[in-house]
Amino acid sequence: MVALPAPAVQPRLRWSAEGIVPLVIFAAFAALPLAAAFGAKAYILALFSRIMIFAIAAIALDLLIGYGGLISFGHAAFVGLGAYAVGILSAHGISDGLIALPVALVASALFGLATGAVCLRTRGVYFIMITLAFSQMVFFTASSLAPYGGDDGLTVQSRNTIAGFALMRDEQSFYYVVLGFLVASYLLCRALIGSRFGRVFRGARENAARVASMGYDVFRYQLVAYVIAGSFGGVSGFLLANATEFVSPAYMSWQRSGELVIMVLMGGLGTLYGAILGAAAFVLAEEWLSGLTEHWKMIFGPLLILIVLFARGGLVGAAGRLSRAKP
């Protein structure tokens, strides 16, 4: 019997793009308040808080789309549920994050469990349309919630305290709270993908039948991933409601779901940190273009088509091509 050569030990990815880029991104986010001191600080902090909040939802969506091949077009529903948890609790005088965050998590996880159990019975186009339809269901339900503002949404009295401390009231400390959540979300998702669970989940994208024949219940793995991704959406919604101190059905409109998918695609699928870059690119592009003209969507729409047609792999893919093109 011939001894098989020992598989070449893969060097740890610590010094590859996989390891360095997220570090650079997080360092840049952490240093931003120092740099922003020279500009319109409150505006810049609010803008980048928004970027990081969307990035949390986008990372989770990348988990589904990029690693699981599950194109969810209703991710904004989870964000909306998280936001409404804050809004509704605050309307009843409960404004501590230690209550609001778990409620947001449980609400979005339960919604993910209930709808995921139906959505994941289907594939491909059906999955896209059904996730979209369920998010519309939440949207219309929120619009008809007359006691909580209905179409108009409701104002959150004040930002959540955390265990009684007003940690999130100041713009800068709120910024760092959001950054903490972003780093934690990224690390959790990264760990999930590297785990045995993640390998089964990724394998199901490549060949569900083969993974199933190895004895794994693909449906169950995908459902758990769907619930986890939804919970991250709930966290993002919790932070969004605190950032804007306002909750409205528009948070879960299908356009918002579309925007999250755009962020993931713009950044580059299946990288996690690409989703952060995509969120930044999207929010900054929106901010810049809408400053140019009120009809900015007439520029952004065609831009989107061009990105899909010509810039495959998003920002991360483009950067990869550039670095490879160098001699």
Next chain:
Amino acid sequence: MSLSLLLVQILNGLQLGVILFLIAAGLTLVFGVMDFVNLAHGVQYMLGAYLAVMFYGLTDNFALALILALASALVLGLLLEFAVFRHLYDRDHLDQVIATLGVILFVNQGVKFLWGAAPLSLPIPEILSGSVVLMPGLLYPVWRLVIILAGLAVAALLFVLVTYTRVGMLVRAGATNAPMVSALGVNIRRLFMVVFGFGTMLAGFAGVMVAPILSVEPGMGDSILILAFVVIVIGGIGSIRGAFLGALLIGLVDTLGRSFSVDLLRLFLDPSSARTVGPALASMLIYLLMAVVLFMRPAGLFPAKGR
């Protein structure tokens, strides 16, 4: 809840159903034949309505405005197909979704740019305005009956086309197994052009028909598109019969649910909570219906054979 009120709401439900069918029919065939997710299909509905308003303003003649609107909706649709959609057929669904979302953003904003954000309206043609007495004490607007009849006529026409003509046979074959049809020497791209153009006209027609009773505004196509998705999912992708029955079902359930949910809930709840829960429940109803159907039949009620 009187009998005449019930009858009126059933007719309203049918009317919503046939409009949904006109949109879902084109959508389901495009999915079926080319496996192409076109989120921008609702845009054609909106364009139909806007073009009808514009041509009515120019010609002051509804019939002429209808014909001109359909023709130009077709031209715009084929233009979009040529400029954008054609390059997406070989891509995965994600790319298709995002690119057609880009088309929606552009056209919605373009409409706002050209005609303004304020809702427009189209008058009902003189002869068809007014109401008819259906039962003693029950008046119903003629125009809504016209919509129902026109929708049913289109459905019948489509049924004949798909069942008895050569093109219809190819469309059915394409929905069942497109690569095989292509391998047998049929130019599937050209077949698709025909299907796409036809679907575009149907959606435009739906837009023209509802323009007199709904407000014509940017984004009007988006919400109805999602309803059309629900219809297709329930009916089964690629199936005209499924689209027709699914559309009527959704139209009726949605309309009746909205009109009677509060009254029905009052049987179990006190009036004030019935007024709160009723509308929320009514707006969830069709999605719950969809969930139940999918739970029982993941491929829809009437899937195209062989998929």
